[in-house]
Amino acid sequence: MICAITGRLRQVGERNVTLAVGAMEYELLVPASDLQSLTAQIGAEVTFHTILYLEGDAARGNLEPRLIGFSSARDKAFFEKFTTVKGIGTKTALRALSVPAAQIASAIESRNNRFLTQLEGIGKRTAELIIAELSGKVSKFAAGVTIEGSPDRHAAMMNQSEVDAVNAMVALGERRSDAERLLETVKHENPAMATTDALLREMLRRRAM
DSSP states (O other): OOOEEEEEEEEEOSSEEEEEETTEEEEEEOOGGGHHHHHTTTTSEEEEEEEEEEESOGGGTOOEEEEEEESSHHHHHHHHHHTTSTTOOHHHHHHHTTSOHHHHHHHHHTTOHHHHHTSTTOOHHHHHHHHHHHTTTOHHHHTTOOOOSSTTTTGGGOOHHHHHHHHHHHHTTOOHHHHHHHHHHHHHHOTTOOSHHHHHHHHHHHHHO
């Protein structure tokens, strides 16, 4: 089993990365919450803690091995615990990890159903099942994180490009509350601005003013 892999980060896509290891290149699926920090590491040597799974239809004999990569062993361990919940498969869990695993663990421990239902692919009944099965079992992954109702404070009102722009500012050292205020200013003055790159450039320009 491949439990970890280290190589040069070649490319970061919407849900995956390409890692060069010697003469070979590997495609790894990654949580969306890691994409911004990984983008800043393109060209650098990076270690991923991995899970290997088979994707496809076993009955038709078209199974394909896929690697999922996590930036830390802690995130990998949370993912493995998260996918023990009935109805939470590999793909659903990856979609749900649009925010850091610690925030999801905190929501589970605080029985914050509203937060969980705002994660991609998680409905009300699934959120209730997650809390019923994992509450009291994932406190070590929360690591002191507290949340108040929705991912990234205003995530319920943000599209993915806006969430990514805020996360990028946080990765650059900005406080999340300040990054969200910058985003609101940019959106108010430039309502047609839609891409993450455009939003981020304008937020950085605003911060420097």
